[in-house]
Amino acid sequence: MKILVTNDDGVSADGLWILVRELANIAEVVVVAPDREQSAAGTAVTLWEPLRIRKVHPVVHGVETYAVEGTPSDSVLLALGSLIKGKVDLVVSGINWGLNLGDDIYISGTVSAALQGYLHGCPALAVSAERDSEPGFQIAARLATMLAGRFNASPPADNLFLNINVPNVPLARIGRIQVTRLASESHINTVTEGNDGKRNYYWLVRQRRDGSQGRKTDVWAVDHGHISITPLFTSLPTRTLSALLNNLCSGLLEELTGSAGREYHVALYWCRYHRNRSY
Ligand code: MN
Numbered sequence: 429m430k431i432l433v434t435n436d437d438g439v440s441a442d443g444l445w446i447l448v449r450e451l452a453n454i455a456e457v458v459v460v461a462p463d464r465e466q467s468a469a470g471t472a473v474t475l476w477e478p479l480r481i482r483k484v485h486p487v488v489h490g491v492e493t494y495a496v497e498g499t500p501s502d503s504v505l506l507a508l509g510s511l512i513k514g515k516v517d518l519v520v521s522g523i524n525w526g527l528n529l530g531d532d533i534y535i536s537g538t539v540s541a542a543l544q545g546y547l548h549g550c551p552a553l554a555v556s557a558e559r560d561s562e563p564g565f566q567i568a569a570r571l572a573t574m575l576a577g578r579f580n581a582s583p584p585a586d587n588l589f590l591n592i593n594v595p596n597v598p599l600a601r602i603g604r605i606q607v608t609r610l611a612s613e614s615h616i617n618t619v620t621e622g623n624d625g626k627r628n629y630y631w632l633v634r635q636r637r638d639g640s641q642g643r644k645t646d647v648w649a650v651d652h653g654h655i656s657i658t659p660l661f662t663s664l665p666t667r668t669l670s671a672l673l674n675n676l677c678s679g680l681l682e683e684l685t686g687s688a689g690r691e692y693h694v695a696l697y698w699c700r701y702h703r704n705r706s707y
Pocket of ligand 1: 524525
């Protein structure tokens with residue numbers, strides 16, 4: 429199994445290497461990621477200047493690693509179009525330092541990189557964990573690796589694009605793995621203005637709304653200690669997608685926690701990603 433790993437926090441980010449360390453146990457991993465922080469780069473691709481690539485020393489021994497002077501989407505396009513010969517079985521983007529929930533996905537470089545994989549015919553996972561959450565990063569890495577193993581054992585008939593978010597909760601206190609839909613209007617966007625002595629400056633400031641999201645949403649799930657898995661973009665009928673996700677997630681939490689009898693819950697809520705929006 430060959431897995432492309434990328435991210436938007438840059439090729440040196442801890443989250444990426446926590447993920448690679450786990451994935452490398454079950455697959456051949458190639459890392460192609462931006463050479464610097466590219467969070468909130470969204471779906472941007474570089475069309476008006478050339479792209480440069482550097483092969484860099486990997487943090488995990490033996491993993492072919494490239495740093496791209498470009499965006500997360502550039503990284504995936506270069507990886508699939510040139511750097512990686514042969515079939516890529518899965519694209520995993522992350523682990524992002526910070527959750528990507530609701531409206532976040534429209535500006536998220538993490539989700540956009542995974543989207544490029546999906547648009548090029550690969551199953552894709554965008555994986556994010558709550559900031560400064562050591563357990564969250566480890567749990568997210570193990571979960572992504574278990575899902576990769578399941579994809580490998582029985583490739584889904586149609587490609588899946590899943591947005592995974594892990595709360596800052598110890599493994600023993602994770603409530604369940606919940607298939608969710610995206611929350612809407614999950615942020616309040618404000619502009620802060622100031623003057624540096626010469627010119628005015630402006631900061632765009634985003635704050636999470638709280639308390640207003642329904643139980644079926646990704647925001648509600650992580651706020652209540654659950655792992656959220658949101659299917660994005662699919663051409664599958666609801667019933668088929670539901671069966672596929674149920675199959676994919678069956679027993680996942682038990683496997684993750686190593687304890688039998690934990691509550692297992694997967695419910696499908698239709699995603700809103702393909703609503704007509706400009707981003
Ligand atoms: Mn990021």
